[in-house]
Amino acid sequence: MELHNQINYWAVLICGVIGTGIGAFWYSHMFLGKVWVAALDKSEEEWRTDFKPAKTYFISFLSQLLMAFILALIMSYVGVTTPEEGIKVAFMAALGFIATSMTINFLFEGKTFQQFVIDAGYHFIVLLINGIILGAWSA
Numbered sequence: 001m002e003l004h005n006q007i008n009y010w011a012v013l014i015c016g017v018i019g020t021g022i023g024a025f026w027y028s029h030m031f032l033g034k035v036w037v038a039a040l041d042k043s044e045e046e047w048r049t050d051f052k053p054a055k056t057y058f059i060s061f062l063s064q065l066l067m068a069f070i071l072a073l074i075m076s077y078v079g080v081t082t083p084e085e086g087i088k089v090a091f092m093a094a095l096g097f098i099a100t101s102m103t104i105n106f107l108f109e110g111k112t113f114q115q116f117v118i119d120a121g122y123h124f125i126v127l128l129i130n131g132i133i134l135g136a137w138s139a
Helices: 009-026 033-039 046-051 051-079 083-107 113-136
Strands: none
Touching: 009 051, 009 083, 046 113, 051 083, 051 113, 083 113
Protein backbone atom coordinates (compact mmCIF):
# COMPACT_ATOMS: atom_id res chain seq x y z
CA MET A 1 0.00 0.00 0.00
CA GLU A 2 1.75 3.16 -1.24
CA LEU A 3 0.13 6.22 0.31
CA HIS A 4 2.99 8.72 0.36
CA ASN A 5 2.42 9.69 -3.27
CA GLN A 6 -1.14 10.72 -2.40
CA ILE A 7 -0.08 13.29 0.20
CA ASN A 8 0.22 16.97 -0.61
CA TYR A 9 3.36 17.88 1.31
CA TRP A 10 2.76 21.61 0.78
CA ALA A 11 -0.57 21.24 2.57
CA VAL A 12 1.17 19.38 5.42
CA LEU A 13 3.71 22.20 5.69
CA ILE A 14 0.96 24.84 5.71
CA CYS A 15 -0.83 22.88 8.45
CA GLY A 16 2.37 22.85 10.50
CA VAL A 17 2.83 26.59 10.16
CA ILE A 18 -0.82 27.37 10.90
CA GLY A 19 -0.93 24.99 13.88
CA THR A 20 2.15 26.60 15.39
CA GLY A 21 0.75 30.07 14.74
CA ILE A 22 -2.56 29.18 16.36
CA GLY A 23 -0.68 27.84 19.38
CA ALA A 24 1.32 31.06 19.69
CA PHE A 25 -1.92 33.06 19.66
CA TRP A 26 -3.93 30.58 21.77
CA TYR A 27 -1.45 30.71 24.66
CA SER A 28 -0.65 34.43 24.28
CA HIS A 29 -1.83 37.05 26.74
CA MET A 30 -4.07 38.38 23.96
CA PHE A 31 -6.19 35.23 24.15
CA LEU A 32 -5.98 32.49 26.82
CA GLY A 33 -2.40 32.85 28.06
CA LYS A 34 -3.18 34.67 31.29
CA VAL A 35 -5.90 32.20 32.24
CA TRP A 36 -3.69 29.24 31.29
CA VAL A 37 -0.69 30.45 33.32
CA ALA A 38 -2.96 31.13 36.32
CA ALA A 39 -4.27 27.55 36.08
CA LEU A 40 -0.71 26.12 36.07
CA ASP A 41 -0.26 26.67 39.78
CA LYS A 42 2.92 28.63 39.01
CA SER A 43 3.66 32.30 39.05
CA GLU A 44 4.25 34.07 35.74
CA GLU A 45 7.91 34.45 36.74
CA GLU A 46 8.29 30.72 37.50
CA TRP A 47 6.72 29.83 34.19
CA ARG A 48 8.91 32.28 32.26
CA THR A 49 12.05 30.91 33.96
CA ASP A 50 11.25 27.38 32.74
CA PHE A 51 10.09 28.45 29.26
CA LYS A 52 12.64 28.03 26.44
CA PRO A 53 10.98 29.70 23.40
CA ALA A 54 13.31 28.53 20.62
CA LYS A 55 13.26 24.90 21.75
CA THR A 56 9.52 24.97 22.51
CA TYR A 57 8.45 26.47 19.18
CA PHE A 58 10.83 24.30 17.16
CA ILE A 59 9.63 21.05 18.74
CA SER A 60 6.02 22.26 18.58
CA PHE A 61 6.43 22.94 14.85
CA LEU A 62 7.89 19.46 14.26
CA SER A 63 5.02 17.95 16.26
CA GLN A 64 2.48 19.90 14.22
CA LEU A 65 4.10 18.64 11.02
CA LEU A 66 3.97 15.05 12.25
CA MET A 67 0.33 15.40 13.32
CA ALA A 68 -0.62 16.87 9.92
CA PHE A 69 1.34 14.18 8.07
CA ILE A 70 -0.33 11.34 9.99
CA LEU A 71 -3.76 12.92 9.47
CA ALA A 72 -2.96 13.20 5.75
CA LEU A 73 -2.00 9.51 5.68
CA ILE A 74 -5.27 8.53 7.37
CA MET A 75 -7.25 10.78 5.03
CA SER A 76 -5.45 9.31 2.02
CA TYR A 77 -6.14 5.79 3.25
CA VAL A 78 -9.89 6.43 3.58
CA GLY A 79 -10.09 8.42 0.33
CA VAL A 80 -10.86 11.93 1.60
CA THR A 81 -11.13 14.44 -1.26
CA THR A 82 -13.17 17.34 0.16
CA PRO A 83 -12.95 19.73 3.13
CA GLU A 84 -16.21 18.29 4.49
CA GLU A 85 -14.81 14.77 4.50
CA GLY A 86 -11.54 16.09 5.93
CA ILE A 87 -13.22 17.76 8.89
CA LYS A 88 -15.21 14.58 9.61
CA VAL A 89 -12.07 12.44 9.72
CA ALA A 90 -10.25 15.09 11.77
CA PHE A 91 -13.16 15.24 14.22
CA MET A 92 -13.07 11.47 14.68
CA ALA A 93 -9.28 11.56 15.15
CA ALA A 94 -9.57 14.43 17.65
CA LEU A 95 -12.27 12.68 19.61
CA GLY A 96 -10.67 9.24 19.43
CA PHE A 97 -7.04 10.14 20.05
CA ILE A 98 -6.67 13.66 21.43
CA ALA A 99 -9.66 13.81 23.76
CA THR A 100 -9.04 10.35 25.15
CA SER A 101 -5.29 10.69 25.72
CA MET A 102 -5.64 14.17 27.18
CA THR A 103 -8.39 12.96 29.50
CA ILE A 104 -6.06 10.27 30.84
CA ASN A 105 -3.30 12.85 31.36
CA PHE A 106 -5.78 15.23 32.99
CA LEU A 107 -6.83 12.58 35.50
CA PHE A 108 -3.38 11.26 36.37
CA GLU A 109 -1.61 14.64 36.45
CA GLY A 110 -4.29 16.31 38.55
CA LYS A 111 -4.67 19.23 36.17
CA THR A 112 -7.55 21.61 36.57
CA PHE A 113 -10.53 21.32 34.27
CA GLN A 114 -9.67 24.79 33.00
CA GLN A 115 -6.21 23.58 31.89
CA PHE A 116 -7.79 20.58 30.22
CA VAL A 117 -10.28 22.69 28.25
CA ILE A 118 -7.63 25.18 27.13
CA ASP A 119 -5.11 22.51 26.09
CA ALA A 120 -7.58 20.08 24.53
CA GLY A 121 -9.44 22.93 22.82
CA TYR A 122 -6.23 24.06 21.13
CA HIS A 123 -5.42 20.60 19.77
CA PHE A 124 -9.03 19.99 18.75
CA ILE A 125 -9.27 23.26 16.79
CA VAL A 126 -5.91 22.71 15.08
CA LEU A 127 -6.83 19.20 14.03
CA LEU A 128 -10.16 20.37 12.57
CA ILE A 129 -8.42 23.13 10.62
CA ASN A 130 -5.87 20.58 9.40
CA GLY A 131 -8.75 18.39 8.20
CA ILE A 132 -10.24 21.26 6.22
CA ILE A 133 -6.90 22.22 4.65
CA LEU A 134 -5.85 18.66 3.84
CA GLY A 135 -9.29 17.82 2.46
CA ALA A 136 -9.37 20.94 0.31
CA TRP A 137 -5.82 20.53 -0.89
CA SER A 138 -5.69 16.79 -1.45
CA ALA A 139 -3.02 15.59 -3.88
